Amino acid sequence: MKLDALDRRILDALQSDGRMTYDELAARVGLSASATLRRVKRLEEAGVITGYAALVDAARVGLGLTAYINVHMEKQSETAKRSPMDDFAAAVQSWPEVAECVSLTGEMDYLLRVVVRDMAHYSRFVMDTLLRHPSVKDVRTSFVLDRVKATTVVPV
Amino acid sequence: MKLDALDRRILDALQSDGRMTYDELAARVGLSASATLRRVKRLEEAGVITGYAALVDAARVGLGLTAYINVHMEKQSETAKRSPMDDFAAAVQSWPEVAECVSLTGEMDYLLRVVVRDMAHYSRFVMDTLLRHPSVKDVRTSFVLDRVKATTVVPV
DNA sequence: AATGAAACGTTAAGATC
DNA sequence: GATCTTAACGTTTCATT
Numbered sequence: 001m002k003l004d005a006l007d008r009r010i011l012d013a014l015q016s017d018g019r020m021t022y023d024e025l026a027a028r029v030g031l032s033a034s035a036t037l038r039r040v041k042r043l044e045e046a047g048v049i050t051g052y053a054a055l056v057d058a059a060r061v062g063l064g065l066t067a068y069i070n071v072h073m074e075k076q077s078e079t080a081k082r083s084p085m086d087d088f089a090a091a092v093q094s095w096p097e098v099a100e101c102v103s104l105t106g107e108m109d110y111l112l113r114v115v116v117r118d119m120a121h122y123s124r125f126v127m128d129t130l131l132r133h134p135s136v137k138d139v140r141t142s143f144v145l146d147r148v149k150a151t152t153v154v155p156v
Numbered sequence: 157m158k159l160d161a162l163d164r165r166i167l168d169a170l171q172s173d174g175r176m177t178y179d180e181l182a183a184r185v186g187l188s189a190s191a192t193l194r195r196v197k198r199l200e201e202a203g204v205i206t207g208y209a210a211l212v213d214a215a216r217v218g219l220g221l222t223a224y225i226n227v228h229m230e231k232q233s234e235t236a237k238r239s240p241m242d243d244f245a246a247a248v249q250s251w252p253e254v255a256e257c258v259s260l261t262g263e264m265d266y267l268l269r270v271v272v273r274d275m276a277h278y279s280r281f282v283m284d285t286l287l288r289h290p291s292v293k294d295v296r297t298s299f300v301l302d303r304v305k306a307t308t309v310v311p312v
Numbered sequence: 313a314a315t316g317a318a319a320c321g322t323t324a325a326g327a328t329c
Numbered sequence: 330g331a332t333c334t335t336a337a338c339g340t341t342t343c344a345t346t
Contacts, residue, residue, distance in 0.1 A: 001216055001217075003217060011210070011212055011217070014209075014210035015209055015210050015212060016207075016209070017207070017208060017209075018174045018175060018207075018208035018209045018210045019174060019175060019208040021327085021328060021329085022328075022329065023327085023328065023329085033328085033329075034329090037329075046216065047213055047216055048212060048213055048216045048217060049210050049211065049212060049213075050211045050212070050213050051172075051173070051174075051210075051211045052173060052174035052175040052208065052209070052210055052211065053170075053171055053172070053173075053174045053208070053209055053211055053308045053309070054167070054170035054171050054174045054205050054207075054208055055205065055206045055207045055208065055209055055308060056167055056171060056204060056205060056206070056310045056312065057203055057204055057205075057206050058310045060157055060202065060203055060204045061157075061159060061167070061204060061310065061312045063310060063311075063312075066258070068258075068260065068267065089304045089305075092304055092305050093305055096309075096311035097311065098305060099305075099306075099307055099308075099309075099310070100305060100306050100307070101303075101304040101305040101306075102222070102224075102300045102301075102302065102303050102304060102306075103300070103301045103302040103304060104224065104298040104299065104300060104301060105298055105299045105301060106298045110304065111224065111298075115310055115311070142260040142261055142262045142267075143260065143261040144258045144259070144260060145258075145259045145260060145261060146258065146259040147257075147258050148245045148248055148257040148258060148259060148266065149245075149248050149249055149254060149255075149256060149257040150255075150256050150257075150258075151255055151256070152209045152211060152255075152308060153209070153252075153255075154212045154214045154217065154219060154255070154271055155219070155252035155253065155271070156212065156217045156219075177332085177333060177334085178333075178334065178335090179332085179333070179334095187319095187320075187321090188320065188321045188322080189321095189333085189334080189335090190320080190321070190322085190323095190334095190335075190336085191319070191320050191321070193334075193335065193336095194319080194320090195319095
């Protein structure tokens with residue numbers, strides 16, 4: 001989708017404050033409230049704005065440990081009915097501990113960001129869930145010592 | 157902060173739809189709107205809810221490339237006036253390409269998630285910004301092939 | 313039972329859509 | 330005009346004495 005300067009200003013504002021009123025937003029971008037609303041709806045319908053979220057501090061709700069897990073997969077079996085990759089991707093969606101999962105260049109594997117209560121929770125997740133999945137061969141974990149920066153804002 | 161079942165339901169709902177009205181939210185959690193409002197304000201003031209954000213699809217606004225960059229730092233010089241770590245942490249805040257930056261166990265370095273337009277943009281960011289920083293020794297990059305899962309929702 | 317604190321619902325006025 | 334937000338006020342609940 002093609003964005004002009006006004007769209008960018010709208011996205012900039014709504015990314016920082018997703019509950020801003022249309023009056024306030026309109027004042028900030030220099031349009032009327034109704035024109036602003038039309039643009040926001042257009043951005044939503046075009047899939048530019050995928051949703052709105054309250055951002056929760058994981059540590060303050062008892063989820064004090066974040067880990068990055070490199071997951072190595074078994075070689076794909078030729079006889080498998082469906083791809084182990086797709087199967088793993090589907091499983092990941094259902095695991096609430098997994099905040100993020102991407103496949104990367106370099107190695108044929110996944111990188112997971114998981115948010116858990118503590119080491120015991122981490123251990124249980126890896127042993128009982130992750131390693132139990134048939135496509136997973138082995139994992140290598142790094143734990144987060146310090147969250148230097150974490151933003152949902154994309155520089156439009 | 158101590159959360160009861162109602163707080164959890166509120167967080168669950170607002171994490172999925174941050175623009176939900178208090179009437180709607182109240183109906184979902186089984187309270188009146190005013191009681192719901194009071195609880196939300198309390199969660200905000202306690203720092204449990206850190207903010208609200210419109211979520212933007214980076215690819216749809218021309219930011220088609222995400223990279224994970226492992227950054228190795230120079231050994232900290234004894235005579236440095238302030239810590240190179242802190243200096244780097246401050247610099248990272250000002251670079252809009254960096255969506256996330258954490259320090260990890262294992263190696264004394266940082267992991268960055270950067271969101272850029274394309275390879276040319278990535279290259280310029282690494283050459284002209286990242287490697288130009290005095291504390292940075294070298295970097296190793298993996299590019300995202302497939303975003304399997306990416307959520308801001310924390311399982312409360 | 314009496315008390316106080318915490319949390320709830322109703323209502324109404326103002327803001328927003 | 331209809332909906333939504335928000336503060337005021339009275340009521341309920343519950344732990345403690």
